[in-house]
Amino acid sequence: xxxxxxxVFEPEQDVYTTGCVLRxxxxxxxxxxxxxxxxxxxxxxxxxxxxxxxxxxxxxxxxYLDKVIVLLAPENKVKQLSIGKYEFPFQVELDERLPSTFxxxxxxxxxxxxxxxxxxxxxxxxxxxxDIVFKREFRVxxxxxxxKLTAGRQxxxxxxxxxxCCLCCMSGPIHVDFTVDxxxxxxxxxxxxxxxxxxxxxxxxxxxxxxxxxxxTLHGKDGASYxxxxxxxxxxxxxxxxxxxxxxxxxxxxxPLTPSFLQGCLIIDLKHTxxxxxxxxxxxxxxxIGSIPLSSTGQQEAGQ
Numbered sequence: 001x002x003x004x005x006x007x008v009f010e011p012e013q014d015v016y017t018t019g020c021v022l023r024x025x026x027x028x029x030x031x032x033x034x035x036x037x038x039x040x041x042x043x044x045x046x047x048x049x050x051x052x053x054x055x056x057x058x059x060x061x062x063x064y065l066d067k068v069i070v071l072l073a074p075e076n077k078v079k080q081l082s083i084g085k086y087e088f089p090f091q092v093e094l095d096e097r098l099p100s101t102f103x104x105x106x107x108x109x110x111x112x113x114x115x116x117x118x119x120x121x122x123x124x125x126x127x128x129x130x131d132i133v134f135k136r137e138f139r140v141x142x143x144x145x146x147x148k149l150t151a152g153r154q155x156x157x158x159x160x161x162x163x164x165c166c167l168c169c170m171s172g173p174i175h176v177d178f179t180v181d182x183x184x185x186x187x188x189x190x191x192x193x194x195x196x197x198x199x200x201x202x203x204x205x206x207x208x209x210x211x212x213x214x215x216x217t218l219h220g221k222d223g224a225s226y227x228x229x230x231x232x233x234x235x236x237x238x239x240x241x242x243x244x245x246x247x248x249x250x251x252x253x254x255x256p257l258t259p260s261f262l263q264g265c266l267i268i269d270l271k272h273t274x275x276x277x278x279x280x281x282x283x284x285x286x287x288x289i290g291s292i293p294l295s296s297t298g299q300q301e302a303g304q
Contacts, residue, residue: 004029005134007041007120018142019096026071026122028086034132035080037125039072043092044119045140047099049218049267051112051226058220060267064099065118067092078127094140099264101139104216105230112226114218114268144259146290152183153294158276158283164201172200172243174279176208183286186293190251191274197240197247205239208278210252212287217269232257239278260289 009016009024016022026041045065051058071088072079104113121135161175174197181192191212199205212233218226233255240246252274262270276283 003031007136015139015141018094018098021093023091026088035078035127040123041069041090042121043067047116047265049114060220100142100258102258144290145292146184146294156180160281162280171202174199184288185254187254187256190253194249198245199240202242204241205279207239208237210235211275213273215271219267257289259291
């Protein structure tokens with residue numbers, strides 16, 4: 001059987017959090033003897049951002065964590081490991097100031113984008129032979145507590161009106177009142193949106209779309225930047241007939257998202273907005289995505 005080299009975290013979980021101690025083991029299952037000058041594990045957190053504008057390539061990177069842990073240091077410079085199984089424990093503290101894992105959609109070096117990523121890489125140094133290197137990535141979350149924000153807890157109301165032309169003649173206005181329950185959310189929570197539409201025109205309004213937008217801004221040297229947006233959640237409500245009044249209320253669920261602002265990363269910034277569109281009317285509201293929801297007490301105070 002071929003040799004097996006693995007990195008195991010304890011416990012194994014989808015996401016680890018800043019401020020905790022990451023523990024694990026390097027496991028070797030050797031099918032033949034090897035001579036090693038040392039075994040090390042390298043834990044890193046890096047970010048990269050890349051885009052192209054007018055044939056100019058912009059590229060920036062940062063490193064936030066760079067920890068090398070010695071797992072085996074032979075006293076006689078070289079140690080022979082016989083056929084069999086070996087385990088080497090390690091641990092590293094994930095500082096609270098580290099950024100969350102993040103990646104833009106379809107990230108590659110051929111398209112604009114950026115990412116923040118964590119890697120555990122093991123190096124088995126060998127004499128008279130190439131080193132054995134194996135690695136795995138892991139995800140980290142930097143908590144964002146919405147209870148530390150004072151603004152954004154109250155319902156937000158937005159109104160607008162547009163006049164519709166039909167065959168070059170003014171046919172009457174369309175008036176819309178939108179209400180959103182607040183501006184602070186966590187993934188899995190529902191954004192409660194309601195609308196009242198008064199259509200005094202001679203035409204049916206278009207359907208109303210509500211989109212949750214994630215805006216990613218990449219930063220480079222000399223103040224250069226590049227912004228890209230994507231719709232991460234949406235809902236559509238039917239239009240209102242001519243000379244009719246309509247109302248609706250619905251919930252848009254926040255999908256799994258990295259917290260707003262991507263704290264701790266200086267070359268990638270995240271913002272989230274809620275956009276409402278209907279018959280030429282467009283209203284935009286900033287929302288903040290966190291990881292720790294508002295307490296029930298905070299929400300009750302906001303509703304008073």
